[in-house]
Amino acid sequence: MKLNALRMKKGKAKIIMLTAYDYQMAKILDEARIDLILVGDSLGMVIQGYKNTKSVTVEDMLYHTRAVARGAENTPIVGDMPIKSDRTVEDALRNAKRFIEAGAHGVKIEGNRSKIVKTLLKAGIPVMGHVGLLPQTAESYRVKGKQPPEAQKIFHDALKLDELGVFSMVLECMPETLAKRITEAVMAPTIGIGAGKYCDGQVLVINDMLGFDESFAPKYLKRYASLNKIIKEAIAKFQEEVSSSVYPDKEHTYH
Numbered sequence: 001m002k003l004n005a006l007r008m009k010k011g012k013a014k015i016i017m018l019t020a021y022d023y024q025m026a027k028i029l030d031e032a033r034i035d036l037i038l039v040g041d042s043l044g045m046v047i048q049g050y051k052n053t054k055s056v057t058v059e060d061m062l063y064h065t066r067a068v069a070r071g072a073e074n075t076p077i078v079g080d081m082p083i084k085s086d087r088t089v090e091d092a093l094r095n096a097k098r099f100i101e102a103g104a105h106g107v108k109i110e111g112n113r114s115k116i117v118k119t120l121l122k123a124g125i126p127v128m129g130h131v132g133l134l135p136q137t138a139e140s141y142r143v144k145g146k147q148p149p150e151a152q153k154i155f156h157d158a159l160k161l162d163e164l165g166v167f168s169m170v171l172e173c174m175p176e177t178l179a180k181r182i183t184e185a186v187m188a189p190t191i192g193i194g195a196g197k198y199c200d201g202q203v204l205v206i207n208d209m210l211g212f213d214e215s216f217a218p219k220y221l222k223r224y225a226s227l228n229k230i231i232k233e234a235i236a237k238f239q240e241e242v243s244s245s246v247y248p249d250k251e252h253t254y255h
C-alpha cells in the first residue's frame, strides 16, 4: 500500500504500525502484513542502550533502514529523522533523500517544523508528523497536553501539519480526549502511542510489546509476549545440555 493510500483507512479500519530495526524482524512484520514499519530512533534505547534518542545519528538510522528494507518486501517503511538531521531545511532535505535511497518510503519528523515539512513534501518525499511527547527535545518523558495551554499548542501543531499535507501523524503520550479532538479535526490518519483508543491506528516499539525488557513499564504499554523469559529459558537449556554433553547429539552432528 502506498503511504498516501493510508488516508483511505481513516474512519474505516485501524492502522497497525510497529517498529523494526533489522532484517529478520522486518521480514516477520512483512509476513504478518501490518500496514507500516517505522524504523524509529527508539533504536537509541532498545538497540544501542542509550537513555534516550538524543545520541542517534543519521548514519545509525540509515544502517538500520537498509537492513529493514531487505526484509520488508511489501510493507511501506517510514524512516525516523533523528535529532541533528534536520537542523536546517537543507540538511533535512539532503538527509530525507538519503532515507529514501536507503529504502524508506517516507520520513517522520518530530514537532511542528513547517518549513522543513513543506520543503520535503514539495520534493515529493512523504512526511509523517509527530506531536505530543517529542522524545528528541523533551527534558523528561511525561504525558503532554494535560493543561489547556499545552493541549492547545499540540492541537494547533497537529492542524498545521495536516494543512501542510502529512500522510499521517503520530500522537505520543497525551490524554485520550485530546487525541480524539485531533483525530476528529484532521484529514491525516493519527497513529497513537499512549494516546488512547480514538486514534486511527496504534504503534508500539516492537521490543517493548514483545517484552524484551521487563523493567520498562509505562502505563500505555501492553506486553503481547514475554520474550525475555523465553530467551532466558532457551539459554539455560543450552547451557545445561552443553555442560552435560547432551548437545550436540547424533542428529546435530556431521558424519
Ligand code: KIV
Pocket (backbone or CB within 6 Å): 019, 038, 039, 040, 041, 042, 043, 080, 170, 193, 203, 204, 205
Ligand atoms: O522512535 C520511535 O520508535 C517512535 C515511535 C515511538 C512512534 O517515534
